[in-house]
Amino acid sequence: MLITIPDLLSAEHVQRCRQALASADWTNGNRTAGHVAAHVKANRQLTLDDPIGRQIGDLIVQALRQHPVFQSAALPAHILPPRFNRYEGGEHYGFHIDNAVFRLPARPRTGPAHADDASRSQSGLQAEGPSSGLLRTDISTTVFFSDPSEYEGGELIIQDTYGEQRVKLPAGQAVVYPGTSLHRVTPVTQGVRYGSFFWTQSLVRDDTQRSILLQQDIAIQRLIQSGGDPDTISQLTGVYHNLLRLWAEP
Numbered sequence: 001m002l003i004t005i006p007d008l009l010s011a012e013h014v015q016r017c018r019q020a021l022a023s024a025d026w027t028n029g030n031r032t033a034g035h036v037a038a039h040v041k042a043n044r045q046l047t048l049d050d051p052i053g054r055q056i057g058d059l060i061v062q063a064l065r066q067h068p069v070f071q072s073a074a075l076p077a078h079i080l081p082p083r084f085n086r087y088e089g090g091e092h093y094g095f096h097i098d099n100a101v102f103r104l105p106a107r108p109r110t111g112p113a114h115a116d117d118a119s120r121s122q123s124g125l126q127a128e129g130p131s132s133g134l135l136r137t138d139i140s141t142t143v144f145f146s147d148p149s150e151y152e153g154g155e156l157i158i159q160d161t162y163g164e165q166r167v168k169l170p171a172g173q174a175v176v177y178p179g180t181s182l183h184r185v186t187p188v189t190q191g192v193r194y195g196s197f198f199w200t201q202s203l204v205r206d207d208t209q210r211s212i213l214l215q216q217d218i219a220i221q222r223l224i225q226s227g228g229d230p231d232t233i234s235q236l237t238g239v240y241h242n243l244l245r246l247w248a249e250p
C-alpha cells in the first residue's frame with residue numbers, strides 16, 4: 001500500500017525548514033549506508049545528532065501524530081527520528097531495500113503529546129516518542145522539502161505489487177510505503193532536492209493487514225459522515241477492533 005499525505009506541513013513550515021536546511025552541515029551520505037547500499041548511494045545527509053535535523057524531525061513527527069490519515073494507514077507503534085538528505089549535481093541512490101531493524105537513539109522526548117489528535121481514526125492510537133530499543137522498519141516515509149519545479153530528476157521510484165510507482169511530490173507532502181519495497185532515487189540533474197526519510201514500526205507488521213484495516217476505517221468514517229445506521233456503525237467498529245486485536249503486536 002502506497003499512500004500520499006498532501007497536507008503534512010504548512011507552506012510556512014516548509015519555508016522555515018528550507019532556510020534551515022540550506023545552511024545545515026551536510027556530510028557524505030555513503031557513511032550511513034550498509035555494505036551493499038554504499039555501492040549505490042551518492043548523496044549528502046545530516047548526521048543523526050545534527051541540531052537542525054532534530055528540530056525539523058520533531059516538527060515532522062508532531063505533524064504525523066496529528067494526521068488522521070497517517071495514523072489510520074500506519075498504525076504507528078514507534079517512529080524513528082527523521083533523517084535528511086540532499087541531492088544535486090547528478091547525485092542519486094540506486095535500487096535497494098532499507099535495513100530491517102534500527103536501534104532507537106536514547107533521547108529525551110521533546111514536545112507535547114497530542115492524546116486526542118487521532119480520535120477521528122478507529123484505532124485512536126498514538127505513537128510513543130523515541131526511547132532506547134530496537135525498531136522494525138515496517139513502513140518508510142519520505143517528506144519532500146523541494147518543489148518539483150526546483151529540480152530535474154530526483155524521482156523516488158518504488159516497486160510494489162502493481163509495478164513501478166514514480167513519486168515526486170510538492171514540498172510539504174509525504175509518501176508512505178511498505179519498508180519491504182525495492183526503491184531508488186533517480187539522479188538530480190538540475191537544482192537541489194531536499195528531503196526527509198524515516199521509518200515507522202507499525203502495530204501491524206503485515207502491509208496487507210494494514211491495508212484491510214485502513215479500508216475498514218475509511219468505510220466506517222464514510223458511514224458516520226453520511227448519517228448511517230448507528231447499530232451497523234457500532235458493529236463494523238467492533239469488527240475493526242477485533243481484527244486489530246488479532247493482528248496487533250504492541
Ligand code: NI
Nearest residue numbers: 096097098183
Ligand atoms: Ni532507502
